[in-house]
Amino acid sequence: MGISVELQYLETGQVLENALVGPDTCRMEIRSPKITAAAQPGQFVMVSVAHDSTDPLLRRPLSIHLADNGVLTLLYRMVGKGTRLMSQMKKGDEISLLGPLGRGFQIHDAAHHCLVGGGLGVAPLLFLGTEIKRRRPEERLTILLGGRSRNELLALDDFQKIAPVHLATDDGSSGLHGLVTDLLGQEIEGPATIYTCGPTPMMKGVASLARQRTWPCQVSLETMMACGMGACLGCTVQRPGFDETEKKYVHVCKDGPVFEAAEIWR
Amino acid sequence: MAVDTSVKIGEWQLANPIMTASGTFGYGEEFRPFVDLSALGAIVVKGISLNPRPGNPPPRVVETASGMLNAIGLQNVGVDRFISEKMPMIRRLGAQVVVNILGDSLEDYQQLAAKLDHVEGIAAIEVNISCPNVKKGGVAYGTDPAMAARVTEVVARASSRPVIIKLSPNVTDITVIARAVEGAGATAISLINTLIGMAIDIRSGQPKLANIMGGLSGPAIKPVALRMVYQVASTVKIPVIGIGGITTLEDVIEFMMAGATAVQIGTANFVNPAISGELVTGLGRYLQDSGRKAATELIGCVKI
Incomplete structure (x- = not known):
C-alpha cells in the first residue's frame, strides 16, 4: 500500500497564476514539473507559505486540484494566516512544495x-x-x-x-x-x-x-498536520470500533488521505 | 586543509555534530528522499516503550507562534516489534542510530535497555525521562534528581553502549538533575525536551489539543533551550547535546558555543525535511571559512 517514498520531491515551484475564484477561495497554478509528473489523484502537497519566516512555521497540506503538463493547480480557502499569506503571492514568486504525499484514490474497473x-x-x-x-x-x-x-x-x-x-x-x-x-x-x-x-x-x-x-x-479526509510524511504522527483519526492498540488510529498523511469508507466508519 | 568535523560522545565518535531528534524523524526511512542519512552525525529514532502504545486521541498537534504544541502520547509499536520489524530496515539506512527509550517504571527501563543491548546496529541509547504527555512515570523521573539518578544507573548497568539522558526543561533548576544523572553514570546529557504549553480555541472555548496540554517545540523555545544548555554544560563534565528550536546554521553554532558537543534537529525537520543534511554541509563550510581546524573548537567557546 502507499506510494513509494522515492517519488517524493522538495521542489521550488514558480507561481503562474493566483486568483480569487469564490468566497474566500483561491486557485493557484504553479510550475512544478517533478511533483506534477509523480502526482496521483487524491494525493496532496505540503506548501510553504512563509518564505524565510518562522511564523507561520509549518507547511500547509493542500490536495492536488490538477496536475498536468508540468503545472500543479491548488484550490484553497483562506482560513487563517498561512492561507491568507498564500493568497497574496504573485505571478513569478517562488513557492516551496513537498510532495506528492499520501495514498490517493484507487481507480479500479467500475460500471x-x-x-x-x-x-x-x-x-x-x-x-x-x-x-x-x-x-x-x-x-x-x-x-x-x-x-x-x-x-x-x-x-x-x-x-x-x-x-x-x-x-x-x-x-x-x-x-x-x-x-x-x-x-x-x-x-x-x-x-x-x-x-x-x-x-x-x-x-x-x-x-x-x-x-x-x-x-x-x-x-x-482532512486533519491538522505538521510534517505530512509520516514522521510526527500528529494527523490521527480514531477508528470507532477498533480498540486494539495497533488499529485504534490511522494517520491521514500516510495511511490516507484517501481511505475505503469502511476502514474509518462502521 | 580539510576541517575535522567529528565530535566524541564518550568513546563514540560521530562524523559531525548534527543529529536528528526523537519523534521528529520517524524511523529514518521517511527522510531518505531528502537526506543522505549516512552523512549525518546520527539519527535518533522515535521513542520505544516495552509494550505498544496507541498514543493520544486527536487533535494531537497545533501550530503556535514560531512553534507547535504536540501531544502525540508516545505512540509506538513496542520494543519487540521494533527489534523484529523496524531494526532490519534501520540497519540498511547506513546511519549511526540512537534508540530512544521510555518507561513507566525502573523495570521497564531495565528491560528495554537489556533487550536492545543484544541488537546489532545501535550506536547509543537515549533515555527519555522527560516526556510531559504520559501521566504516570514520564514526568516524575525527569523532575526528581534521585529518581533520575536511579533510572540512569539501571540503564547504564543494563547497556554496554553510551547512555544519553534526555532532560526535561520543566524543572526549577536543571543543573541539579544534570549533576544527578552525571553522578549515576550517564555518558552524555541531551536537552531540552519540550516545554509544557497550552492553546485554547476561543470559538469553541475548548483546548486545541485533546490532551489539553502539550509539548512546545520550534524556534519559539530556542532561547530557553540555549540558556539551559549553557547552564548544564557549565555544570557537568560529560558531553551535552543541545536540542530546542534549532533551525539554522547560526542556531547550531550558538548551541555549540554555549557548550554543546552535538545538537539535535527536531521540529525543523517538519518544515524542511532536507534541513539536517543541509546543516552538515553548512557547518563544514562555516568551519573552513572561519579558519577553524576542528568542530570541537566551537564547543563552549562563548566569551563571558
Whole structure:
C-alpha cells in the first residue's frame, strides 16, 4: 500500500497564476514539473507559505486540484494566516512544495464512477475525474457537487467539461434544494463506485448510503498536520470500533488521505 | 586543509555534530528522499516503550507562534516489534542510530535497555525521562534528581553502549538533575525536551489539543533551550547535546558555543525535511571559512 517514498520531491515551484475564484477561495497554478509528473489523484502537497519566516512555521497540506503538463493547480480557502499569506503571492514568486504525499484514490474497473463533492472538497475530485476519463474512457462517470449556495459551487465549468454534473445547494439557488447526499440517492441507480470529499458529516452521509446500496466508497479526509510524511504522527483519526492498540488510529498523511469508507466508519 | 568535523560522545565518535531528534524523524526511512542519512552525525529514532502504545486521541498537534504544541502520547509499536520489524530496515539506512527509550517504571527501563543491548546496529541509547504527555512515570523521573539518578544507573548497568539522558526543561533548576544523572553514570546529557504549553480555541472555548496540554517545540523555545544548555554544560563534565528550536546554521553554532558537543534537529525537520543534511554541509563550510581546524573548537567557546 502507499506510494513509494522515492517519488517524493522538495521542489521550488514558480507561481503562474493566483486568483480569487469564490468566497474566500483561491486557485493557484504553479510550475512544478517533478511533483506534477509523480502526482496521483487524491494525493496532496505540503506548501510553504512563509518564505524565510518562522511564523507561520509549518507547511500547509493542500490536495492536488490538477496536475498536468508540468503545472500543479491548488484550490484553497483562506482560513487563517498561512492561507491568507498564500493568497497574496504573485505571478513569478517562488513557492516551496513537498510532495506528492499520501495514498490517493484507487481507480479500479467500475460500471459507473460517481464523484461526490461538497464545498472545498471538490478540490481533489477534478484531478480524479480527469484521470478516470483519461484512463477509462468507456466507463460511465457522473459528478455530483454540493455547496451552501450557487456561488460556492467551485470549479463548475471544469467539471462540466469532463462529465455530466448534477448540483445541490442548501439554499436552492442552483440544482436540487437540499444535500448532495439526497442527490446521490436520487441520481445513481445500479452498481457504482463512489469517491467523496467534503465536510465530514456529508462524507459520513455518503458512506452510509453507499453501505446500504453496497457501493464501494472511497473518502478523502482532512486533519491538522505538521510534517505530512509520516514522521510526527500528529494527523490521527480514531477508528470507532477498533480498540486494539495497533488499529485504534490511522494517520491521514500516510495511511490516507484517501481511505475505503469502511476502514474509518462502521 | 580539510576541517575535522567529528565530535566524541564518550568513546563514540560521530562524523559531525548534527543529529536528528526523537519523534521528529520517524524511523529514518521517511527522510531518505531528502537526506543522505549516512552523512549525518546520527539519527535518533522515535521513542520505544516495552509494550505498544496507541498514543493520544486527536487533535494531537497545533501550530503556535514560531512553534507547535504536540501531544502525540508516545505512540509506538513496542520494543519487540521494533527489534523484529523496524531494526532490519534501520540497519540498511547506513546511519549511526540512537534508540530512544521510555518507561513507566525502573523495570521497564531495565528491560528495554537489556533487550536492545543484544541488537546489532545501535550506536547509543537515549533515555527519555522527560516526556510531559504520559501521566504516570514520564514526568516524575525527569523532575526528581534521585529518581533520575536511579533510572540512569539501571540503564547504564543494563547497556554496554553510551547512555544519553534526555532532560526535561520543566524543572526549577536543571543543573541539579544534570549533576544527578552525571553522578549515576550517564555518558552524555541531551536537552531540552519540550516545554509544557497550552492553546485554547476561543470559538469553541475548548483546548486545541485533546490532551489539553502539550509539548512546545520550534524556534519559539530556542532561547530557553540555549540558556539551559549553557547552564548544564557549565555544570557537568560529560558531553551535552543541545536540542530546542534549532533551525539554522547560526542556531547550531550558538548551541555549540554555549557548550554543546552535538545538537539535535527536531521540529525543523517538519518544515524542511532536507534541513539536517543541509546543516552538515553548512557547518563544514562555516568551519573552513572561519579558519577553524576542528568542530570541537566551537564547543563552549562563548566569551563571558
